[in-house]
Amino acid sequence: MEEVQTRKPFFDRVMASTPGGNTLLGCLQCGTCGGSCPSGPDMDATPRKLFAMARANMEEDVLLSNAPWYCVSCYYCTVRCPQEIPITDLMYTFKRMAIESGHYNAESHADFSQSFCGYIEHYGRSFEFGLATRYHLTHHPLQMVRKTGLGFQMIQKGRLNTAPDRIHDMPQLTAILTEAKRIATEDEL
Amino acid sequence: MSQEHNAYGYYPGCSLKATAHAYGDSTERVAEVLGLTLNEVADWNCCGATEYMSLSAIPAYSLIARNLSLAAAQGHQEMISPCSACYLNLRKANDSMAKYPALNEKVNRALGAGGLHYDPNSLHIRHLLDMMVEDVGYETIAEHVTKPLSGLKVACYYGCLIVRPRTDGYNPEYPMHLDRLMQTLGAKVVDFPLKTHCCGGHMTQISEETAFELIRRLLHNAADYGADMIVTVCPMCQLNLDAYQPQVNAMFGTNYEIPILFFTQLMGLAFGIPAREVGMGAEITSAAPALGKIGHEEMEPARPKRRDKKSLPMPQP
Known part of the structure; x- marks a missing residue:
């Protein structure tokens, strides 16, 4: 371009x-x-x-x-x-x-948004456990001990799923997002 | 909008399947008692929360619009969202597509790649709280109260996204419908000047200094007015005020122990539904002492079911 x-x-x-x-x-x-x-x-x-x-x-x-x-x-x-x-x-x-x-x-927190959206693009749903471990390990490793304590409590109370939920028709969502990204690049300027 | 039917399209959102399962459980039980049918939109996807819009607009709107398209195609005219962030996103996509033809055209072109289409305004998107007070109504709700919450002092916390940026009748800074609902259940509603201030949103994840100060203000304000608990309508608000309360105490040298419950949990308790069935015990800051005031026993925390008695609780494929 x-x-x-x-x-x-x-x-x-x-x-x-x-x-x-x-x-x-x-x-x-x-x-x-x-x-x-x-x-x-x-x-x-x-x-x-x-x-x-x-x-x-x-x-x-x-x-x-x-x-x-x-x-x-x-x-x-x-x-x-x-x-x-x-x-x-x-x-x-x-x-x-x-x-x-x-x-x-x-x-800036661009990579937080990017990690969050990466999971959506993979599964169609958000995945907090994956996000929390990946993002915090790279950004706040020293806070991980404290966060891990809360993480265990959340898992114990059934509030944090350790495996992601997925939607059935991922191919459809992928097709939509791929086309949307193409449209976004063609006319942003 | 009260119609003859009492069946709704239902978009639970990701949080109600995990961090806010207490909200999901209590919503389902309360709906059952009220004779409402909530039909979950088949194969809904994440709304993108507050993140996707930061990356790229057309994909963000398209992600949301897939849900609108699916719901409309599945025959729904109304879609109920209990999560304020989902509610905002779903509604914003619909409203923006209706208002800006160029955006509508692009989003529909993207949807077309997945064989979908959405005509803006073919779906009426509503928050669960609005549906409860507008369609079911205070009188009908009062008729179902068997165990009034007498003696319980609650601060009604609306957060941001249920009242802003919409401008269709509810006061964006000092709404009262949750207050009235709680009074209908027999609770004493305390004044809560910060009722629509921010819980910090995603800042608990990326800047604790910013988020924890906002949480501290809210807890302080509720405590100042003598609230036994804060009642919320949003999974994000609940998570931030509840799960981070110990860390906020550590940061500021405070010792708040204010339970944060979903409004549907209190509706359930007032309707006489057993505490466990409305997700009591899932909160990090225990509600047991506060609920003792209205004669509810302390609850064991709700634990997730083991899928198979023998296997370890490993991630499932």
């Missing part, structure tokens, strides 16, 4: 990749989003600031921000935004663009 010359500005791509994203043009910079955010204190830039940066096409700075990765998807910002901007959905867009461009912050 010889995209460099034909690529639209970052801000346009952000809006185009988000259903309802063009409402971003009406951002008042009021800061209600950041003020409503439960993980605001952990973010290096609030959503308000990220939107100003996006509007200035500061692509790399936006994608390297840790803010989207601290979004807990609680939608407080979205329901409180006076301009009805789908802020939570824009955080997902920033995450997707960061993963696609490989430009993400060390604090």
Whole structure:
């Protein structure tokens, strides 16, 4: 893909990749989003600031921000935004663009999402036991002892299955996701 | 939306088969008592939780839409989801496909690769709590109460996704329908200002510092108002507040022991269903002392069945 010359500005791509994203043009910079955010204190830039940066096409700075990765998807910002901007959905867009461009912050949790989705693509269902062991062994090996204690309790109470559930028609789901991924690459720009 | 029929399509979601089996068990038993038929959508798949949308949008919507398509093809007009995250995803896919024709076209092209199709809005997606209060109604629920929860003080915790981002009648920051339901069961509902604040979501897995502070605030708020327990409508909220409570105590030097139960478990107890049948004992922070207040005996934890008495409990193929 010889995209460099034909690529639209970052801000346009952000809006185009988000259903309802063009409402971003009406951002008042009021800061209600950041003020409503439960993980605001952990973010290096609030959503308000990220939107100003996006509007200035500061692509790399936006994608390297840790803010989207601290979004807990609680939608407080979205329901409180006076301009009805789908802020939570824009955080997902920033995450997707960061993963696609490989430009993400060390604090990002892209591989958590990727591991989680890997199991869905294999079994059609989530698999918490596999996710917990794989992700935590690579990321927090020192916390594993504590987590293992909880894991045993969960297994004992029948709350953690050690073998994954699977759906019957995996070939159908695979066909759908394969086609969906193809469609996603053909028109993202 | 109260209709003549009392049969619904049912999308339990992955959590109800594992971490929240108490929610699944109690939902089934309560539905039975109320004469509701919940028909599980055959071969449903994971909704993608809060993760798939971070990777790629069209596949994320297509993953969700397979469920919508299957449910509609299986003859359902309404689909009930007890999990708030599933509810949000299912509804969001439907609503976005209805609102954005380009998205609808792409998702249906992907579905077509699996021989499926979905017409947006052919399915009405609802959360279990909404169905209980809107279709069954407070009066009918009250008629089934044989053991009122008198003397039990509960904090009603809605979490985020059942009330946001929807804007169709329920207050997105201070809803009251779970409060009214609990009062109908005879419980005393305490004020709970943080009732729609976040439980931390997936942050318990990736940033404990972020998640545990959010959990601490919720526990602190419920304790401040004298709640014996927190009642929830979401598997994620239950897991975070219940299973991580000891770790939150360790991090902040607190000693909360607030049980976190699903609203259907309390409906079951109030309907006189034996505690074990509504998944009591599956919680990490024991509800036994709180339930002692309403005359329920302490429960042995529900253990999974051994599939074969002789073999070791190894993963099954």
